[in-house]
Amino acid sequence: MTLLSAAADVKKPHIDIAADTIFQLGFFKVTNSMLMGVLGYAIVLAAFFYTVWCLKHGRKNHFVSVMTWGYETLYQKVEGIIGDKKLARKIAPLPIALFFTILANYWIGILPFVGSVSTMGSHPLPIYRGLLADMNTTFALAIISMVTAQIYAARALGFWGNVGRYIVNPFRDPIGSFVGLLEIVSELSRMLALSLRLFGNVFAGEVLLIMVGFLTSYAAGVALLPFMLFELFIGFIQSYVFFMLTTVFISLGLVSHGDPPEKHLSEHQTPSGS
Amino acid sequence: MIPAVTSLAAEVAQKTILEELGIDWQLLLLQMVAFLLLLFVLTKFVFPKLNAMLDKREQAIADSLKAAADAEKNALKAQADIEQMLKGARRDADEILASAKVEANAMIDQAEKRSQERADQIIAAAEVELQNEVAKARVALQQETLTLVAAATEKVIGSVVTDKVDEQLIRSAVEGIKIA
Numbered sequence: 001m002t003l004l005s006a007a008a009d010v011k012k013p014h015i016d017i018a019a020d021t022i023f024q025l026g027f028f029k030v031t032n033s034m035l036m037g038v039l040g041y042a043i044v045l046a047a048f049f050y051t052v053w054c055l056k057h058g059r060k061n062h063f064v065s066v067m068t069w070g071y072e073t074l075y076q077k078v079e080g081i082i083g084d085k086k087l088a089r090k091i092a093p094l095p096i097a098l099f100f101t102i103l104a105n106y107w108i109g110i111l112p113f114v115g116s117v118s119t120m121g122s123h124p125l126p127i128y129r130g131l132l133a134d135m136n137t138t139f140a141l142a143i144i145s146m147v148t149a150q151i152y153a154a155r156a157l158g159f160w161g162n163v164g165r166y167i168v169n170p171f172r173d174p175i176g177s178f179v180g181l182l183e184i185v186s187e188l189s190r191m192l193a194l195s196l197r198l199f200g201n202v203f204a205g206e207v208l209l210i211m212v213g214f215l216t217s218y219a220a221g222v223a224l225l226p227f228m229l230f231e232l233f234i235g236f237i238q239s240y241v242f243f244m245l246t247t248v249f250i251s252l253g254l255v256s257h258g259d260p261p262e263k264h265l266s267e268h269q270t271p272s273g274s
Numbered sequence: 275m276i277p278a279v280t281s282l283a284a285e286v287a288q289k290t291i292l293e294e295l296g297i298d299w300q301l302l303l304l305q306m307v308a309f310l311l312l313l314f315v316l317t318k319f320v321f322p323k324l325n326a327m328l329d330k331r332e333q334a335i336a337d338s339l340k341a342a343a344d345a346e347k348n349a350l351k352a353q354a355d356i357e358q359m360l361k362g363a364r365r366d367a368d369e370i371l372a373s374a375k376v377e378a379n380a381m382i383d384q385a386e387k388r389s390q391e392r393a394d395q396i397i398a399a400a401e402v403e404l405q406n407e408v409a410k411a412r413v414a415l416q417q418e419t420l421t422l423v424a425a426a427t428e429k430v431i432g433s434v435v436t437d438k439v440d441e442q443l444i445r446s447a448v449e450g451i452k453i454a
Binding site for chain 1: 293294295296297298300301302303304305306308309310312313315316317319320321323324325327328
């Protein structure tokens with residue numbers, strides 16, 4: 001009885017798919033993921049502004065070198081995928097911002113106080129939760145990514161040209177019509193896959209850390225270390241995957257069915273018409 | 275137990291899948307706005323400066339590559355010039371050497387010719403002189419022979435012969451000598 005009751009008394013970690021509302025400002029709910037989100041965005045902004053400031057004043061250190069190297073590498077990757085310098089310069093900010101935002105938020109979600117510091121009371125809620133462990137965020141990022149891809153596709157192919165990728169007269173071209181339907185499903189599945197993949201990884205990582213911490217109790221300091229390092233690696237991979245997929249989806253939108261990519265790239269190198 | 279499960283099932287049934295996943299349209303919109311705001315700030319104030327840095331670096335690399343290509347081109351040109359000059363110098367040297375050889379041969383030929391001419395002149399002069407000397411010797415010998423013959427004849431016949439006899443005697447003596 002004593003053993004069972006003792007086991008029952010142990011506070012089990014709180015795991016919820018949805019982010020928890022910590023407090024409310026009027027009708028606006030402030031969730032635990034938002035607190036970490038503010039920190040994550042602040043880190044991204046601070047890192048970039050510090051880098052630019054250092055470059056402006058001719059100061060160089062390892063951090064600035066890593067940031068500029070990262071930016072340059074990602075930019076070149078975008079340029080390589082898009083294949084046009086002018087267009088790449090317009091498109092690159094979104095995937096690069098996505099990469100750094102996801103990386104920063106993923107990594108600060110691994111900090112020890114995330115998930116472990118809870119509110120008082122009979123139903124304690126974690127005060128801090130990773131921004132990306134909130135599906136609203138991953139969905140928001142995926143929607144922005146896919147909408148941007150559509151905007152660039154519409155600019156490159158024209159509005160009706162872009163619509164023509166999805167809607168084809170079934171009496172004139174039944175196969176094309178079916179392909180168009182598949183394209184619509186493909187676009188939706190891409191968006192879902194983007195958001196759910198990221199959310200799944202972040203959420204699973206947080207749960208893993210919480211459970212390892214819970215199970216190892218006082219040895220958590222040592223036991224968590226390899227898992228945290230692993231999560232840092234996964235965070236980098238997930239950021240890069242999101243970055244790459246966003247870039248590839250945008251580049252796919254620049255080419256219509258049946259035309260070789262070179263034709264459209266040469267015709268629509270600058271969608272703004274310049 | 276059963277009422278608890280029933281109430282849970284009812285609660286789950288009332289919630290849509292979006293609610294289960296914690297998707298709230300307000301929060302979704304807020305996250306989109308927050309990220310777009312971040313993107314705007316980065317695109318407006320940060321990325322242009324980083325792009326300028328990249329352009330500057332790219333330009334510097336392009337300039338360096340161009341300078342290296344120019345330097346290589348100049349080096350190749352200088353190498354070609356040097357080779358051309360060396361070739362010209364070798365050709366000039368060969369020409370000078372050839373003309374020197376020709377001149378030397380001509381000089382040698384001329385010297386040989388002059389030497390030959392001089393030698394021929396000396397030989398000819400020597401021959402002439404020798405012939406003169408021989409002729410002189412012959413005359414002297416003849417004169418002396420005549421004198422001796424006259425003297426011998428005087429002694430043999432013991433009288434002075436006339437010019438006519440004398441001349442006949444001389445002639446016959448001379449003939450006799452010639453025959454001998």
